[in-house]
Amino acid sequence: MALRVLVTDDTATSFEEERSVLEPAGVELLVGRCRSEADLIERGRGMAGLLVSNAMISRRVLEALPELKVIVKYGVGVDNIDLRAARELGKIVARVPDYCREEVALHALALALAGLRQTHLLGAEVASGGWNDTPAGRILYRPSEHDLGIAGLGGSGKIFARYAGPLFRSILYYDPYVPRRGRLRSYRRLSSLDELFACSAVVSIHVPLTAETRGFIGRQALERARAVILVNTSRGAVVDREALLAALEAGRLAFYGADVFWEEPPRREDPWTERFLKRKDVLITPHAAWYSPASNSEVKRRAAEEALRVLRGGKPRHPVLEPA
Numbered sequence: 001m002a003l004r005v006l007v008t009d010d011t012a013t014s015f016e017e018e019r020s021v022l023e024p025a026g027v028e029l030l031v032g033r034c035r036s037e038a039d040l041i042e043r044g045r046g047m048a049g050l051l052v053s054n055a056m057i058s059r060r061v062l063e064a065l066p067e068l069k070v071i072v073k074y075g076v077g078v079d080n081i082d083l084r085a086a087r088e089l090g091k092i093v094a095r096v097p098d099y100c101r102e103e104v105a106l107h108a109l110a111l112a113l114a115g116l117r118q119t120h121l122l123g124a125e126v127a128s129g130g131w132n133d134t135p136a137g138r139i140l141y142r143p144s145e146h147d148l149g150i151a152g153l154g155g156s157g158k159i160f161a162r163y164a165g166p167l168f169r170s171i172l173y174y175d176p177y178v179p180r181r182g183r184l185r186s187y188r189r190l191s192s193l194d195e196l197f198a199c200s201a202v203v204s205i206h207v208p209l210t211a212e213t214r215g216f217i218g219r220q221a222l223e224r225a226r227a228v229i230l231v232n233t234s235r236g237a238v239v240d241r242e243a244l245l246a247a248l249e250a251g252r253l254a255f256y257g258a259d260v261f262w263e264e265p266p267r268r269e270d271p272w273t274e275r276f277l278k279r280k281d282v283l284i285t286p287h288a289a290w291y292s293p294a295s296n297s298e299v300k301r302r303a304a305e306e307a308l309r310v311l312r313g314g315k316p317r318h319p320v321l322e323p324a
Contacts, residue, residue: 003027003311005304006044008034009053017300018051025308037061044068049307052081054264059085070094070310072303075290077235078320079209087321094306094316098155099299100290104259105159107289108204108233111257112164114283115202115229116141121280140227140254141201143167149200151193151217153178156233157206161187164204172199193217198224202231209235222247232258233289241276248281256282259289 005022007015010033022029032043034055041064044050049070050057057071059082071081073095086093114120118138125132148168150157153175165171171187174196178189190196193216197203203225207213217230218240230253232239241262247253264287266273277284290299306316 003048004046005029005049005051005307005311006047007031007051008040008043008055008057011053012296012300015300017297018304021301021304021308025312027308027311029304041065048311051303051307054080057081057086062086062089062091070307070316072096072306072316073320074299074303075099077209079235079237081320083321092310092316093320094310094318095320096299096302096306097318099302100292100295101155101159103292103295104156104206104233104289105163107259107285108156108160108206108231109163111231111233111259111283111285112202112204112229115231115255115257116143120283141229143201144169146201147172147199149173149190149196149203151175151196151203151205152207152234153187154206157204160204160206164202168202172196193221194224197221197228198226200228202229204231205234205238207234207238209237213238215240217244219243219246222252225252227251227254229253229255229257232256232260234260236260236262236264241272245276248279254281258283259285259287261287 005027007018010031015029015031019029032039034040034043037058037060040055040061044065046067047065048067049072050068051072051074053074057080062082062085068091070092071086073081076095076097078093078095081093083093118135122135144167146168147170148164150161150171150173153173161171172190173187174190174193205217214237217238222243225247244256248256261284266277268274276282306318309316
């Protein structure tokens with residue numbers, strides 16, 4: 001019987017990239033619409049691999065799929081996969097970590113510029129009949145006179161620094177995992193997140209969602225901010241939403257631009273969510289920072305290649321974990 005791999009989320013319009021990798025190797029590709037644990041268990045039976053976008057791969061799902069060998073995440077964040085259960089049950093988990101760093105960095109820059117220049121609001125005013133050619137109070141900063149702060153100087157953070165750096169007076173960063181010595185001498189390393197918010201006019205977040213980073217942009221750091229423009233292309237849950245709202249209402253944050261939300265898509269029936277999304281100092285885009293035709297093709301092909309390596313008895317190039 002041929003090995004089979006299931007795409008758990010049927011959000012793409014084509015799966016030819018995956019098929020071009022798997023089918024010549026004798027691996028059958030199936031596509032499902034898995035919205036629940038029951039869907040995943042039903043469609044995942046007999047599968048040797050899962051290619052996952054947003055589906056929640058829980059312990060119950062993993063326990064119900066004994067033939068499953070490998071789970072590959074289309075992308076970087078694996079917070080929707082129960083990694084402890086996967087390890088205990090002998091499943092390999094891999095991801096595609098670096099396919100869209102350029103796109104994410106560019107999107108972060110676009111959100112930062114929206115905060116700096118308020119183009120989304122000025123354009124909306126023109127569309128509704130207005131014409132305010134002296135938007136006093138809207139435009140706060142000339143970036144060359146201020147500092148840019150980056151929380152997390154990994155792949156997309158470094159590219160963002162390269163893109164945005166020439167606009168600002170200097171680049172500050174907080175990242176306890178970056179070595180103190182190396183090629184980042186032109187950037188100023190700060191010792192705490194609090195200091196980053198106290199010293200920066202713009203702060204951009206570039207960290208994965210982990211137990212350590214969940215809610216780490218919280219009240220303590222945000223109380224140090226002074227009309228900061230905050231950009232988040234990481235994960236919604238990295239930011240404490242109540243502390244964020246309090247900082248916006250107090251003016252400690254001048255703008256929050258994000259490509260992520262705490263629940264995706266947002267629950268419009270939640271009154272808090274609806275009020276938050278309508279704020280003029282908030283701009284949310286629909287977790288689209290990763291996308292370009294090139295990155296879309298690349299992530300699909302590379303995810304399938306990771307699954308195939310494991311199914312052929314090899315190791316993935318980018319393991320999140322291998323079975324204990």
